[in-house]
Amino acid sequence: MSDQVHDHELQPEATEGFKVGEKKTIDEYQKLDANDESLRKWKESLGIGSGTSVSDPNDARKVVILSLGLEVEGRPDIIIDLKQPGAVDKLKDQPFTIKEGSTFRMKAIFRVQHQVLSGLKYLQVAKRMGMSDKMQEMIGSYSPNTTDKPTYEKKFEPQTAPTGMIARGHYNAVSKFVDDDNETHLKFEWSFDIKKDW
Template identity: 70%
Template sequence: MADDLTVDRTPGFKVGEKKTLDEYQKLDQEDEALNRWKASLGIGIAQGQSISDPNDPRLCIIKSLALEVEGRPDITIDLTQPGALESLKGKPFTIKEGSTYQMKAVFVVQHQVLSGLKYIQSVKRKGIRVGKDQEMIGSYAPNTVDKPTHTKKFAPEEAPSGMMARGHYEAVSRFVDDDDVTHLKFEWSFDIAKDWK
């Protein structure tokens, strides 16, 4: 399933040169458009406000994932809890056929700018791939005391419907950046059913 989680690349796109936060802050300070872009990332904040943990080398920490469905309580997986990832595959959750839902990720960036974070998901049913999705999450500066986490809601999706769509599905998901660094990879499963359980 490794090939199923390969990033779909735009032809001709090249990843930019890595820079430190200090280098970004000093970069073309007179360029208004670049300054707006840096501000959108949170670059320009006082370095002392960063909440980066010097004992944790990770650049991106996915704190939680949630499935949001209008009119229903969110299904939230707290990934800071021991065994949370391991339980995802063995304990499928149910999605009602034809319902519209969206995923939400809460994460922390630390140490340096995170460039081009993406979510890739491959779904199989009875061993045959039935779908692959890729969602661009974006680029982010390290979190600060004022903004301790980032939240990204993914595009809404509609669950398949009909007798043929109902059943058990298995998925593998990966959070990866422009440098092809995998920040989180996990297996999980879900059931499409006639109604919510």
């Protein structure tokens, strides 16, 4: 049995009846119904109109994932700085070690550029001995970062590593960040080992 993850396994779950809204520029959002108090509060909650944009005109990406981290209670955080050249490519060959039964969670620090980002999600498929486990985490919708808020941080829901002799071993995983338009912003392969101890 293959532990390779295929593209069809990394498709986000669809919400029945949900339809992606019409895309608007930041200027269009700022001018939208200027006299509507509830809309003004919604735009403020997204951060539209506050601070100076930190979008890089030479970088066309809408989302820039700056770092990924693994938090485990009682242990130092493992942080992968994705700004370093080749950092994503090294993930597959440098597995994380997770103690069986331990509670951990992932986190991401990222920047949004150029336009409002709708429905960013994190998808992950992990495989071992032909068995696969898929998870999906909703991250949310964000306006482009500003000098007032230069980055966003998302801490994922805590997970508990499986236990027992069958659960221990090496896992291959593929993850991606995708939005409501089904645009993939980052996709990477990585691996981890579940062990009896650290």
